[in-house]
Amino acid sequence: xxxxxxxxxxxxxxxxxxxxxxxxxxxxxxxxxxxxxxxxxxxxxxxxxxxxxxxxxxxxxxxxxxxxxxxxxxxxxxxxxxxxxxxxxxxxxxxxxxxxxxxxxxxxxxxxxxxxxxxxxxxxxxxxxxxxxxxxxxxxxxxxxxxxxxxxxxxxxxxxxxxxxxxxxxxxxxxxxxxxxxxxxxxxxxxxxxxxxxxxxxxxxxxxxxxxxxxxxxxxxxxxxxxxxxxxxxxxxxxxxxxxxxxxxxxxxxxxxxxxxxxxxxxxxxxxxxxxxxxxxxxxxxxxxxxxxxxxxxxxxxxxxxxxxxxxxxxxxxxxxxxxxxxxxxxxxxxxxxxxxxxxxxxxxxxxxxxxxx
Amino acid sequence: xxxxxxxxxxxxxxxxxxxxxxxxxxxxxxxxxxxxxxxxxxxxxxxxxxxxxxxxxxxxxxxxxxxxxxxxxxxxxxxxxxxxxxxxxxxxxxxxxxxxxxxxxxxxxxxxxxxxxxxxxxxxxxxxxxxxxxxxxxxxxxxxxxxxxxxxxxxxxxxxxxxxxxxxxxxxxxxxxxxxxxxxxxxxxxxxxxxxxxxxxxxxxxxxxxxxxxxxxxxxxxxxxxxxxxxxxxxxxxxxxxxxxxxxxxxxxxxxxxxxxxxxxxxxxxxxxxxxxxxxxxxxxxxxxxxxxxxxxxxxxxxxxxxxxxxxxxxxxxxxxxxxxxxxxxxxxxxxxxxxxxxxxxxxxxxxxxxxxxxxxxxxxxxxxxxxxxxxxxxxxxxxxxxxxxxxxxxxxxxxxxxxxxxxxxxxxxxxxxxxxxxxxxxxxxxxxxxxxxxxxxxxxxxxxxxxxxxxxxxxxxxxxxxxxxxxxxxxxxxxxxxxxxxxxxxxxxxxxxxxxxxxxxxxxxxxxxxxxxxxxxxxxxxxxxxxxxxxxxxxxxxxxxxxxxxxx
Numbered sequence: 001x002x003x004x005x006x007x008x009x010x011x012x013x014x015x016x017x018x019x020x021x022x023x024x025x026x027x028x029x030x031x032x033x034x035x036x037x038x039x040x041x042x043x044x045x046x047x048x049x050x051x052x053x054x055x056x057x058x059x060x061x062x063x064x065x066x067x068x069x070x071x072x073x074x075x076x077x078x079x080x081x082x083x084x085x086x087x088x089x090x091x092x093x094x095x096x097x098x099x100x101x102x103x104x105x106x107x108x109x110x111x112x113x114x115x116x117x118x119x120x121x122x123x124x125x126x127x128x129x130x131x132x133x134x135x136x137x138x139x140x141x142x143x144x145x146x147x148x149x150x151x152x153x154x155x156x157x158x159x160x161x162x163x164x165x166x167x168x169x170x171x172x173x174x175x176x177x178x179x180x181x182x183x184x185x186x187x188x189x190x191x192x193x194x195x196x197x198x199x200x201x202x203x204x205x206x207x208x209x210x211x212x213x214x215x216x217x218x219x220x221x222x223x224x225x226x227x228x229x230x231x232x233x234x235x236x237x238x239x240x241x242x243x244x245x246x247x248x249x250x251x252x253x254x255x256x257x258x259x260x261x262x263x264x265x266x267x268x269x270x271x272x273x274x275x276x277x278x279x280x281x282x283x284x285x286x287x288x289x290x291x292x293x294x295x296x297x298x299x300x301x302x303x304x305x306x307x308x309x310x311x312x313x314x315x316x317x318x319x320x321x322x323x324x325x326x327x328x329x330x331x332x333x334x335x336x337x338x339x340x341x342x343x344x345x346x347x348x349x350x351x352x353x354x355x356x357x358x
Numbered sequence: 359x360x361x362x363x364x365x366x367x368x369x370x371x372x373x374x375x376x377x378x379x380x381x382x383x384x385x386x387x388x389x390x391x392x393x394x395x396x397x398x399x400x401x402x403x404x405x406x407x408x409x410x411x412x413x414x415x416x417x418x419x420x421x422x423x424x425x426x427x428x429x430x431x432x433x434x435x436x437x438x439x440x441x442x443x444x445x446x447x448x449x450x451x452x453x454x455x456x457x458x459x460x461x462x463x464x465x466x467x468x469x470x471x472x473x474x475x476x477x478x479x480x481x482x483x484x485x486x487x488x489x490x491x492x493x494x495x496x497x498x499x500x501x502x503x504x505x506x507x508x509x510x511x512x513x514x515x516x517x518x519x520x521x522x523x524x525x526x527x528x529x530x531x532x533x534x535x536x537x538x539x540x541x542x543x544x545x546x547x548x549x550x551x552x553x554x555x556x557x558x559x560x561x562x563x564x565x566x567x568x569x570x571x572x573x574x575x576x577x578x579x580x581x582x583x584x585x586x587x588x589x590x591x592x593x594x595x596x597x598x599x600x601x602x603x604x605x606x607x608x609x610x611x612x613x614x615x616x617x618x619x620x621x622x623x624x625x626x627x628x629x630x631x632x633x634x635x636x637x638x639x640x641x642x643x644x645x646x647x648x649x650x651x652x653x654x655x656x657x658x659x660x661x662x663x664x665x666x667x668x669x670x671x672x673x674x675x676x677x678x679x680x681x682x683x684x685x686x687x688x689x690x691x692x693x694x695x696x697x698x699x700x701x702x703x704x705x706x707x708x709x710x711x712x713x714x715x716x717x718x719x720x721x722x723x724x725x726x727x728x729x730x731x732x733x734x735x736x737x738x739x740x741x742x743x744x745x746x747x748x749x750x751x752x753x754x755x756x757x758x759x760x761x762x763x764x765x766x767x768x769x770x771x772x773x774x775x776x777x778x779x780x781x782x783x784x785x786x787x788x789x790x791x792x793x794x795x796x797x798x799x800x801x802x803x804x805x806x807x808x809x810x811x812x813x814x815x816x817x818x819x820x821x822x823x824x825x826x827x828x829x830x831x832x833x834x835x836x837x838x839x840x841x842x843x844x845x846x847x848x849x850x851x852x853x854x855x856x857x858x859x860x861x862x863x864x865x866x867x868x869x870x871x872x873x874x875x876x877x878x879x880x881x882x883x884x885x886x887x888x889x890x891x892x893x894x895x896x897x898x899x900x901x902x903x904x905x906x907x908x909x910x911x
Contacts, residue, residue, distance in 0.1 A: 050814055076813035077821075083814040089807035093829045102825070106816030155815055 002063030003028040009058035018044040020215030031192040033202035036212035051076040082152035083161040090136035097132035103155035122154040160192040236278035263348040283350035284328035297346040376787040380762030388604035399605035412584035420567040426507035427563035431514025439522040456663040457512035460848035462572025467667030472496040476681040497581035508663035514559030521555035561621040569755035571851035607758040615753040674881030693878035707867040715846040723839040730797035752791040756851030784852040789845040793838040800834025833901040840898040
C-alpha cells in the first residue's frame, strides 16, 4: 500500500496560481482531507493527482513511481487510482451493475464470473444488494452516492480520490455518509485524498487534514492539532470558531492589547513584536462578578448578546476598560442576560499565539 | 500537442475550402477590374435604378415580414406557453409544421389559391358574390409579405415561447405582491423579460426574408419587381454579370452579419442571464370565455400556413385540372405518372437530392460531432476560434454563398462547377451552423465528469468515447444529422445558381416546372418533399424525446 507525495506542485490558470508550490505527503493507508474555501486550489490539486491536468512545476510520486512532472504525466487510466466525483458521474445509460463492473473490464485475467461475484459483493458492502438492474436515474441521491463508492472501491485502487462527495446530499444523509465513508476506509485501508470545504466533515472522516489557502498548504495535522494549535489566523478561523486578539508582546509570556494584559503559556514570544492570539469561545469561562477580581487573565465584562443554542449558550461579552469584544460558549447554567455584569477567565494555556499576524 | 495540430490542420483546411475561398473570391471579384482594384462594380450596381429598386423592395419586404412575424408569433407563443387555450399541443404541432415547410412550396400553393385569375379562393369569391374583380392578388408586395411571414413567424414563436417557459411565475408574483396590477406586471416585468427574445425573433425573421430566394422568385417576378436575391440570380442569367452580382452580394452579407451581431448582443445582455433561475412554478392563465375565440384565431393563422396550402397541394397532385372543383372526373393519378416517368429530369433530381442529402448529413454530422466535442472538451488550443468559424456561415445568405462558390470553383485549382460536389460544398457550409448548434448542445449536456470517471478506472480516451460519450451523444447527433438532411432537401437559394442540367435537384426541378406551368407535377414533388421532411422530423423527435421547437427537455 503506497502513499502519495506531492513535491512543490504548481499549476496556473491564466494569471491565477491555482496551485502554487504545494508540498504534501499522504502516508500509506491514511485518509487525508484537503480542506479549504472555494478557490484555494483543492480540486485542482486532486485533479493533478488524478492526472487530468499536468503540473507546471513539481512532481507527484506514488510509492516509487513518479506519476506527474512537467516533463511527463502518466494518463489517468494507468494510475491505478479511483475517484468519486461531486456529481457522482454515474453513467446514465448503464445499470448499477454495469456501472460498478466497468473498472473491472480493465483488469486483465479477471473472468466474467469473478467479475460478477465481485460486483455483487461490493454492492452488498454498500448495502445496495438487489439494485443491480436499476438505472442511476431510478435511485435516490444517497443510493447514487453508494453506487459511486462501490464503483470506485471494487477495482481495489492503490489510491482513492474523493471530490466533495457529500455536498449534494441533504444534511441528515450527509452526516450518515460521513461515518459510512470512515467505516469503509477502516475496512479497506486505501490511501485516500478527500477534498472538502466542510471542516466538520473533514474532522469526522480524516486521519489528518491539510488546510489549503491560495494554492499552498497553510497547515497539515490531525484535527486535534489544527484546533488546539493553529499556526495561523487563517487556520484558527477556518477550523472551528475563535476569538483573535491582536496585540504586542510585552514579555515572553504576556501580550498587551490596549490596557489589557493577557498571559500566555510560557513560550517563544519575542517582546516588542506584534502578535495575534487565538482563544476558542468554549475556553472563555464566565461567572457571576465578585468583588476581588484577580488572578491571571481575569476580567470584568458586560453581556452584549445572548443566543441559546441548546447544549450551549453563545455570549458576546464586552471587556470593561477595553474595546475588546469576545465570544464565549458556556454551559446553559448559570445563565446571564443581556446587560449583566460578568467575570471572564481565560486560562493562559488557552491563548494560542499565531505565527502570522497578517 | 500533435493531436492538436492534426485537428487544427484539418479544421482549418475544411473552413478554408468551405468559407474563406468562396467569400475571398467574392470580395476580390467585387473590387477587381482590368487595371487592378476598382469600385466600378459597386458603382454600376448601386447606380442602376433597377438594382436600387430591388434593394428598397428587399428592405420593405424584410421589415414587414419581421413585423408580421412578431404580430403572429408572439401572441401564439404566449397563448401556448402561458394560457389554458385548448389544443395547445395541436397548435405547437402546426407551428412546427410551418417551421419545416419549404417556403417556396407554400408560395406555389398560394399561387393556386390566390392567383388573381384562376386562384381557387378568387373563383369561389366570384361565384359567391358575382363580382368580376378578384378578392386577393398574391402577386403583390403585401401578398409576398404574407406568404413569407406565415413560414417565418415560427422563429419569433420559438424565441418567445422558450423564454416564457423559463420565466417563473414567482417573478411576476413578486411584483404583484408589491402592489402591481396585472397590466403593470405585464408591462414592467413580463414584457421587459421577453423583449430581448422578441427583438431577436424579429431579427431572425428579417434575416430569413433577406436571404429568401424562392418566394420572391415565384411571386415578385410575375408581379414585375425584384428583390436583392432575385436580382443576383438574374445577374447570373445570360449574359452573366458576375462582378456586379458579387458587388451586390457584399452588402447583403454585411447586413446579415450586422443584424446577427445585434441579435447576439440582445440575447447576451439580458436574455438568458435574467431567466436562468431554476425552479419556480409556471402557472397558466385562465382565458375564461376567450378560450375558444383564441383557439379560433390560432386556427385561422394556421389555415393560412398549413391547412389551405397543404390541401391545395394535395388537390393539385390528384386533379386533372387543379383549378376545377373536386369531382370523380377530375381525379387522376396521371400527375404522379407524369412526374416520375414522363418528365425528363425528375427521377435524376430525386436521386441527386437524396444522394446529396445523405452525403451532406453524414459528413456534416461527423464533422460537427468531432468539432463540437473538440471545442466542448477544450482539446485544442484556440477552441473558441474553431467554434466561431464553424458558426460563421450563419451570416452568409444562400445566394451569396452560391455566388462565392461559383466564382471559386469554376477556376483552377478546384474546378467543381458542373459536378454535384459544388452543391455538396454549398449544403455542407450552409447547414454546418445548425448541425453544430445541435451537436454542441448535446455535448454540453454530457458532463466531463462522466468521461473522467471512466478514465481513472482504467479506460483510455478512445475507449471512453466508445463506452460513455458515444452512447450518450447518439440521439443528439442523430438529430443533427436530421436537421442537416431536412435543410438539404429543401435548399433552393444556393442550388438555383449552382445547378447544371446534369446536376438538378428536386427544388430546382420544381422551379423549372413553374416555368412550364406544370402545377400538378409541382404538387406531386411538393408532397414528396413534405413527406420526406415530416418523416425526418418524426425521427428527430423520437431521437430527442421532445419536439424540435423546445429549448430544453
